[in-house]
Structures are given as C-alpha cells and as structure tokens.
Amino acid sequence: MQHTPARSLSEVYRTLQQAPLETIEELKAFYRKELNEVRGGDRMQRIQMRLRRAYADGIPFKACVMGHRGVGKSTEISRLLAHVRDQFRAIRFSAMTALDPGNFRALDVLLLMMAEVTERTARPVDQGGAGKRPSDQRLREIWDWFATETEMRSQAQDAAMQLEAGAGLPADSLWGKVLGLFANLKSEIKFAATRKVEVVEYRISRLIKLIDIANALLDECNQHLRSSSGHEWLFVGEDFDRAGIPTERTEELFVTYANLFQDLRTHLIFTLPIGLYYSSAAPRLPFPMDCSFVIPDTPVYDPHHKLNRPGSLAVGKVLQARMDLNLFEKNQWLRVAIASGGNLRDLFALVNYAADTAQLRAAAQISATDLDAAIVNLRSDYERRLGQSPYDREVVTYDHKVDRMKRIYAGDQEAQMTDPVMYSLLNSRAVQEFNGQRWFGLHPMVVDILGRQGHLEADGRGRFLGGTI
Structure with a gap:
C-alpha cells in the first residue's frame, strides 16, 4: 500500500485498497478521526x-x-x-x-x-x-x-521429527510432539x-x-x-x-x-x-x-433525507488522505461520498471503478460519466443482495423486504424492531444504523433501487430523496 496520497489516477488503486489499516505507519497516513466525531x-x-x-x-x-x-x-x-x-x-x-x-x-x-x-x-x-x-x-x-x-498422534510425531531435525531438538521430545500436533x-x-x-x-x-x-x-x-x-x-x-x-x-x-x-x-x-x-x-x-x-455507519443524510454535511465532509477527509481531490471534476468527490452511503468499502469500490473507467478513456480526472458507471455497477451488487440470501436465518421474501424498507424510509419507529426481515436487511447492508437517537436508514443505492422500481416517489428533478445524486 502506498502511504502518500495518489497524485494521478494510475496511483489510486495503490492507496484505496480495500484492506484494514494495521500498522502504525498506515494509521498515521490514512486514519481520520472525523469519522468517529460524526458517528457519535x-x-x-x-x-x-x-x-x-x-x-x-x-x-x-x-x-x-x-x-x-x-x-x-x-x-x-x-x-x-x-x-x-x-x-x-x-x-x-x-x-x-x-x-x-x-x-x-x-x-x-x-x-x-x-x-x-x-x-x-x-x-x-x-x-x-x-x-x-x-x-x-x-x-x-x-x-x-x-x-x-x-x-x-502419528501424524503429529512425523511432523515433530521434521521440526526437531531442523531445530536441533532431542528426538521424540514432548515439545516437538505438541508442536507437530498443533x-x-x-x-x-x-x-x-x-x-x-x-x-x-x-x-x-x-x-x-x-x-x-x-x-x-x-x-x-x-x-x-x-x-x-x-x-x-x-x-x-x-x-x-x-x-x-x-x-x-x-x-x-x-x-x-x-x-x-x-x-x-x-x-x-x-x-x-x-x-x-x-x-x-x-x-x-x-x-x-x-x-x-x-460502530455505527457514517451518516451522509439525516432522518428527513436532507444532506448531512458534516458526515459527507468526514467521508471526504478520508478520501482526501488517500488521493488528491483534484483528480475529480468539480463536485464529483462529494457526489461519490454521498453515493457510498458513508461506507468505506463502498467508497473505495466506487472510486477505483471510476478511476479505471477514466484511465481507459485516457482522462486525467474522474468525470460525472465515470462515476455514473461506477454507481450502476455497485447498484447492481446491491440488487443481487436484496434477493433471497443463502445466509438468511429464515426465508424472507422480497415483498416483505420492500414493505419494511419503505416503512424505514418513512421514519416508522415500529419498523426498526428486529426480526428475520430486519436481520436480512442489516446483513445485506441495505439498512444502515446511525448514532445519536439510534435511527435506521436506507443506503443511497437501495433508495435508488426502490425508486426505480416505483416504490418511492421522485422529486421535481426525477431524483429520489436520500439516494445517489
């Protein structure tokens, strides 16, 4: 992993790797406290x-x-x-x-x-x-x-003989046998x-x-x-x-x-x-x-589907630590922060896809069109996850999921009660949990999906409040 911010699109994949920060050097280079500040x-x-x-x-x-x-x-x-x-x-x-x-x-x-x-x-x-x-x-x-x-035990003793021969230990030692066993x-x-x-x-x-x-x-x-x-x-x-x-x-x-x-x-x-x-x-x-x-999700919207600016800017700080924001065309870094739903895994996936798309057309910046393609790609992944999952504890139909998601979107407090439907939606990341008064919301990708399927009403510009922009 490169420990300095990417200065060109060809370096983006080196800094936006979907792997946790582990070393002190990595933490100093990329960790940003602003996320915890907006998460409560x-x-x-x-x-x-x-x-x-x-x-x-x-x-x-x-x-x-x-x-x-x-x-x-x-x-x-x-x-x-x-x-x-x-x-x-x-x-x-x-x-x-x-x-x-x-x-x-x-x-x-x-x-x-x-x-x-x-x-x-x-x-x-x-x-x-x-x-x-x-x-x-x-x-x-x-x-x-x-x-x-x-x-x-026989296999362990065979392994012990090899370990002991290499380490100069006495033959058939108890220590060697236990090491071979492990x-x-x-x-x-x-x-x-x-x-x-x-x-x-x-x-x-x-x-x-x-x-x-x-x-x-x-x-x-x-x-x-x-x-x-x-x-x-x-x-x-x-x-x-x-x-x-x-x-x-x-x-x-x-x-x-x-x-x-x-x-x-x-x-x-x-x-x-x-x-x-x-x-x-x-x-x-x-x-x-x-x-x-x-650890709650990072809010990029509030419960009324209005932009949560501190949350969006905190995601931007994470992005800025890893790449020069001038690699985006105007306003596109904010757009990708919102589209990610504040989820770092989704954020890195979106930016990497968009950066590759821009490079394939020999561009020096990520454009709105590049980001459109990345959003479509990630949205498809969320659509697949909303289907029947082999990891659900019980069979949950899509109709049940849609009904619950619409109620959560509308702010219905009773919809937040946990049951197999909520369990499935949380596991698929369709539903996010936020800090403060402990409220749940839908990932922007999921808002888009429900809107396109006719389950939510669009605004005057044909957009869905709380979705990607």
Missing part, C-alpha cells in the same frame, strides 16, 4: 478503558465489536491495539484465513487459540514472546487429550470440510475437559509473558461477520457454545455479525450488553 464518539476509547481496568484487576475482559462490513471495524481495532501495546500483546486471527469459513466448528476456534498462545509464548522476548515454553505438565495434558486419536491441527482446521464428522463429534463431547486444559495453559502462558515483559495476551478474532460464513456457524460458535467464551480465563475481542446482535438469539450471546460495541 470513539468506541475504542471505552474498550481501552475497560482493558486497562482488567489488566489492573486481573479479571479477563471479553467484548464484541459489531458494525456493517466496511465501516472500519478492523482499522478501529488496530488503533485500539496501538494504544494498549504497553500492556497487551495481541494474538489476532481471521475467520477467513485461519479457519475454514464455511465449515469451522466452535472447537476449532479454541484449538487455534491454544496453538497460537503456546507457540507465541515460546518466542524470544525481542520477537514479542516470553522466551519460555509451557511446562511439561501443560504439554502432557494437551498431548494426552488426543490419546485415542492414533492417526492424529501444525497438523491448523491444517485440519483450515480445511475442515475434509475431516470425518465422527472425529468432530467425539472432540465436542470432551469439550469441557479441553476448556479446563486450555485455562491451565492460558494461565501459565500469561504468567510467563507478564514476568518477562509486563504484558498479557489479548485474543482478537475477526471477520466472523464476512459474507461467505453461514449463519449456523456463527450461531453455533457464539450462541450454542457461548460457555466457551464465558469460561475461558483470557482477554478476548471478537467481531460479530450486526444481524446476529439484533436477532432473537442475541440474549444468549456470551458478551454483556455493556461489553457489546456497535
């Missing part, structure tokens, strides 16, 4: 305060962070981790890369956490670890839990669809014992880290709200096996699907209401 405050400040209290009191802190895909959750978490790096070392993992997104089970998350904390604690202090391995007692407990899985488990977890169902069910039947083993391991690893550097481990599980993860997987993890998170003696923060937070299963989530943090 900085949620990460509250989490930071709670984490520092937990560090002082010795009580595990557990929280969830929610918000539409594209509001910047991962970037906000990066900011949080930068602020608490004097007390915490983060073990950060993604459901999309560390797990099998469509087939993971709750047990996989626990095993992954155990593997990561074991390996990272053993790293040298100057590499972020404690420079000390877990005790043989802890390693034996882990190894013995798999005592009946002869195939797994290496094979990570591979299995990543490709969970290929494993046998009976293996998964057998492990789940022994979950309570594994939680006891995990807690003893977590206690010891935390003690080692605190003794060596004064830090404690903080797990951050992300992307559990991404498209492609079936609802039953997240509900099993955070609802059916909620006790997994409640019983673990460690600090952890997970990102949850915003729809799950508003579903009927929400009361059974393992995170208390005061530890559930929603």
Whole structure:
C-alpha cells in the first residue's frame, strides 16, 4: 500500500485498497478521526478503558465489536491495539484465513487459540514472546487429550521429527510432539470440510475437559509473558461477520457454545455479525450488553433525507488522505461520498471503478460519466443482495423486504424492531444504523433501487430523496 496520497489516477488503486489499516505507519497516513466525531464518539476509547481496568484487576475482559462490513471495524481495532501495546500483546486471527469459513466448528476456534498462545509464548522476548515454553505438565495434558486419536498422534510425531531435525531438538521430545500436533491441527482446521464428522463429534463431547486444559495453559502462558515483559495476551478474532460464513456457524460458535467464551480465563475481542446482535438469539450471546460495541455507519443524510454535511465532509477527509481531490471534476468527490452511503468499502469500490473507467478513456480526472458507471455497477451488487440470501436465518421474501424498507424510509419507529426481515436487511447492508437517537436508514443505492422500481416517489428533478445524486 502506498502511504502518500495518489497524485494521478494510475496511483489510486495503490492507496484505496480495500484492506484494514494495521500498522502504525498506515494509521498515521490514512486514519481520520472525523469519522468517529460524526458517528457519535470513539468506541475504542471505552474498550481501552475497560482493558486497562482488567489488566489492573486481573479479571479477563471479553467484548464484541459489531458494525456493517466496511465501516472500519478492523482499522478501529488496530488503533485500539496501538494504544494498549504497553500492556497487551495481541494474538489476532481471521475467520477467513485461519479457519475454514464455511465449515469451522466452535472447537476449532479454541484449538487455534491454544496453538497460537503456546507457540507465541515460546518466542524470544525481542520477537514479542516470553522466551519460555509451557511446562511439561501443560504439554502432557494437551498431548494426552488426543490419546485415542492414533492417526492424529502419528501424524503429529512425523511432523515433530521434521521440526526437531531442523531445530536441533532431542528426538521424540514432548515439545516437538505438541508442536507437530498443533501444525497438523491448523491444517485440519483450515480445511475442515475434509475431516470425518465422527472425529468432530467425539472432540465436542470432551469439550469441557479441553476448556479446563486450555485455562491451565492460558494461565501459565500469561504468567510467563507478564514476568518477562509486563504484558498479557489479548485474543482478537475477526471477520466472523464476512459474507461467505453461514449463519449456523456463527450461531453455533457464539450462541450454542457461548460457555466457551464465558469460561475461558483470557482477554478476548471478537467481531460479530450486526444481524446476529439484533436477532432473537442475541440474549444468549456470551458478551454483556455493556461489553457489546456497535460502530455505527457514517451518516451522509439525516432522518428527513436532507444532506448531512458534516458526515459527507468526514467521508471526504478520508478520501482526501488517500488521493488528491483534484483528480475529480468539480463536485464529483462529494457526489461519490454521498453515493457510498458513508461506507468505506463502498467508497473505495466506487472510486477505483471510476478511476479505471477514466484511465481507459485516457482522462486525467474522474468525470460525472465515470462515476455514473461506477454507481450502476455497485447498484447492481446491491440488487443481487436484496434477493433471497443463502445466509438468511429464515426465508424472507422480497415483498416483505420492500414493505419494511419503505416503512424505514418513512421514519416508522415500529419498523426498526428486529426480526428475520430486519436481520436480512442489516446483513445485506441495505439498512444502515446511525448514532445519536439510534435511527435506521436506507443506503443511497437501495433508495435508488426502490425508486426505480416505483416504490418511492421522485422529486421535481426525477431524483429520489436520500439516494445517489
């Protein structure tokens, strides 16, 4: 990623990458506080305060962070981790890369956490670890839990022999066998669809014992880290709200096996699907209401469909940090900010598409026509999402969705009550949630769609209030 604003259309793709800001250098270059100012405050400040209290009191802190895909959750978490790096070392993992997104089970998350904390604690202090391995007692407990899985243990020993040969460890050491075990488990977890169902069910039947083993391991690893550097481990599980993860997987993890998170003696923060937070299963989530943090959308309109200038300008500040606004023809940067609905993922998608379109005609600026093409492209994506989704918890017809969206657009307070229809609309990003008095609105793309279908009335210029312009 280029860390200076794009000065030509050919550089735009280098700075408007749809990836979270992670490093301090990236945050300094591109993060803009104006977004939180118009969204109703900085949620990460509250989490930071709670984490520092937990560090002082010795009580595990557990929280969830929610918000539409594209509001910047991962970037906000990066900011949080930068602020608490004097007390915490983060073990950060993604459901999309560390797990099998469509087939993971709750047990996989626990095993992954155990593997990561074991390996990272053993790293040298100057590499972020404690420079000390877990005790043989802890390693034996882990190894013995798999005592009946002869195939797994055999594969682990084969992997251990290779690890030991490369590291100069004694042959058949317990440490090597556990490292080999974790290496094979990570591979299995990543490709969970290929494993046998009976293996998964057998492990789940022994979950309570594994939680006891995990807690003893977590206690010891935390003690080692605190003794060596004064830090404690903080797990951050992300992307559990991404498209492609079936609802039953997240509900099993955070609802059916909620006790997994409640019983673990460690600090952890997970990102949850915003729809799950508003579903009927929400009361059974393992995170208390005061530890559930929603990052609202950025308002580009107010509840009466009039332009929210502070919100639109805040989106413009984000854009200005990444590119010279003179790369747009007059007023087009404001237009793209509004068309994005304040969603950064949509903002970057629109600008990248428009910039490519302009380059294909050998232009030096993004014109209204270029942006028109980008809006049509993104609108088509929103139309597809409004159809029947395989990730809806229940079957929701388009007629039901249209009725609910029209009521939300009209400001009907009762329409904001959560049910399967609202759950589906939140997951598809058709409905946005804003700060202040907690109100819901429609994404400008969705306003356009409803208007073109004849569900909304146009103004005197043939435009739909609250839509793209």
